[in-house]
Amino acid sequence: MAKAKGYSDPKLEAKLQDRYYYREYSHPDFTKKVHDLARTVNHMCYQCGTCTGSCVSAPRSSYRIRLFMRRQVLGLEDEALTDPDLWLCTTCYSCTDRCPRDIAPTDVIMAMRNFAYQRGIVPVNFLKTVQLIYQSGHGVPNNDVNRAVRTKIGLPKDPPTTHAYPEFLPGIRQILDHWKVKEQADKIVAEAEKHG
Amino acid sequence: MAEAKGHDYALFLGCIAPNRYPGCEASAIKCSRKLGINLHDMKGASCCPAPGAFGSIDLNVWYAMAARNVVIAEKMGMDIALECNGCYKSIYEVNEKLKHHDELRDMVNEVLKTVPDPTDPTKKGTMEFKGTIDVFHLVELYADPKICGPDKIRENVVRPLTGTRIGVHYGCHLIKPKKERHLGDTENPMWIEELVAALGAEPVQYRKKMQCCGAGGGVRGYDLVHALDITNEKLINLHEAKVDAVTESCPFCQLQFDRGQIEIKEKFGKMWGLPVLHFNELLGLAFGMSPAELALDMHAIPVDPFLKKIL
Numbered sequence: 001m002a003k004a005k006g007y008s009d010p011k012l013e014a015k016l017q018d019r020y021y022y023r024e025y026s027h028p029d030f031t032k033k034v035h036d037l038a039r040t041v042n043h044m045c046y047q048c049g050t051c052t053g054s055c056v057s058a059p060r061s062s063y064r065i066r067l068f069m070r071r072q073v074l075g076l077e078d079e080a081l082t083d084p085d086l087w088l089c090t091t092c093y094s095c096t097d098r099c100p101r102d103i104a105p106t107d108v109i110m111a112m113r114n115f116a117y118q119r120g121i122v123p124v125n126f127l128k129t130v131q132l133i134y135q136s137g138h139g140v141p142n143n144d145v146n147r148a149v150r151t152k153i154g155l156p157k158d159p160p161t162t163h164a165y166p167e168f169l170p171g172i173r174q175i176l177d178h179w180k181v182k183e184q185a186d187k188i189v190a191e192a193e194k195h196g
Numbered sequence: 197m198a199e200a201k202g203h204d205y206a207l208f209l210g211c212i213a214p215n216r217y218p219g220c221e222a223s224a225i226k227c228s229r230k231l232g233i234n235l236h237d238m239k240g241a242s243c244c245p246a247p248g249a250f251g252s253i254d255l256n257v258w259y260a261m262a263a264r265n266v267v268i269a270e271k272m273g274m275d276i277a278l279e280c281n282g283c284y285k286s287i288y289e290v291n292e293k294l295k296h297h298d299e300l301r302d303m304v305n306e307v308l309k310t311v312p313d314p315t316d317p318t319k320k321g322t323m324e325f326k327g328t329i330d331v332f333h334l335v336e337l338y339a340d341p342k343i344c345g346p347d348k349i350r351e352n353v354v355r356p357l358t359g360t361r362i363g364v365h366y367g368c369h370l371i372k373p374k375k376e377r378h379l380g381d382t383e384n385p386m387w388i389e390e391l392v393a394a395l396g397a398e399p400v401q402y403r404k405k406m407q408c409c410g411a412g413g414g415v416r417g418y419d420l421v422h423a424l425d426i427t428n429e430k431l432i433n434l435h436e437a438k439v440d441a442v443t444e445s446c447p448f449c450q451l452q453f454d455r456g457q458i459e460i461k462e463k464f465g466k467m468w469g470l471p472v473l474h475f476n477e478l479l480g481l482a483f484g485m486s487p488a489e490l491a492l493d494m495h496a497i498p499v500d501p502f503l504k505k506i507l
Contacts, residue, residue: 037255056410057422057426060426061422087418090408091368092368092413093368094368094408096372097375106373110251117254123414125249125417125418126249126417126418127253128417129245129246130253133242133243138243139211139245139249140216140243146215149218149491150491153218153489153490155222159209159215159221161240161241161242162241165240165317167317168240168317171264171310171311171317171323172261172311175260175261175264176257179257
């Protein structure tokens, strides 16, 4: 993204790289889009940093929730959605409980993840859960070891969910197909596996 | 709605309790009955769905799938009780959001119209979110003196957990974000400690009690060592407080603490060996259920050191 300075030594060009943001990088509608999906007053952030101070992921990574909050206020959509740190939020909601402006930064992160997914940017583990639910109705399905244990302790071998009543699976698949998430998941997982 | 028929609830099982720690399910049904809470099967329920995975990729799918589960209970005419914080986030939060936002409810109902009816899968067009029920976590019902309360638990204990020190991990989605819940303080809550004390054990305070287990938001799947490092910090703090076990109200936190300790050994070379027990498993033990009835051998970390103190 950085603007070239035109220095003759490419090493110096890289070291002294322009780190400013310019107006043309900004998509002002991004703040509004985040607002509509996250249903929080995301534009109100005054960058106090209480969120990052409360964050369990911050002390062990470069993930900074405050930075993501700033990016969405400034409309820096590309910077926000392409940063892999976006996926390090454990959604513990500590920042949300402590935000002095009553914003829900966690929900802002969730909304931004939705927008990243729409661009095909999403870690495959999220999509594998989708595929499992499509197959069985469960993100963590039953297995034979567990079936044996269930029977031993007096429970039916399969719980009375879509496991025991697979006739409800078509309904669940209809919901997933309505938003084409299975299709998208299969596509991205296949691509990821192709590239090893 | 529940008061009309006594304490009857639709039991929403989720995934990890029935499919990985079935003792949680067995104990929930058996112990709740002793406490006057009757739990009924939700035929054809699915994954809640996982709030981290589904919320992160498409919130609309998350709303619609959770709403389908809520509608199953609406049709049973019962409030929902469940035993997982992740399920609580999906089912409780979607239920509240759809009750208060017409446009979300309409969007969801448009899709639910095409989904088979839970009482008769050949019938369609009968699924509609109406907003007629409420959603509760079982520990919340156990703590509520109008439904149960610590005193009633104490009266039913046949095998007090005397002499054990237990750290409580509340988990995140049961009580946070506090303005969307109704369960009080989220900086240092003590109401699950009161339940633990009612079982005869000594609840122990420890550093950063309210810290996340590390698994949520898809982080366990995305960056395992990042998630484990968070869990390891909790284990350090629990160890310092000399606890005999950690208890929680969330099978996903349980999975992270329990199997996570095996992974922490593999990745970081540290072995904590701290028994991890869902509150329902503790309750089962205190109410006289045997370790076999609770399928405690399904735990990756043996709970024997804890059992030795109470059996």
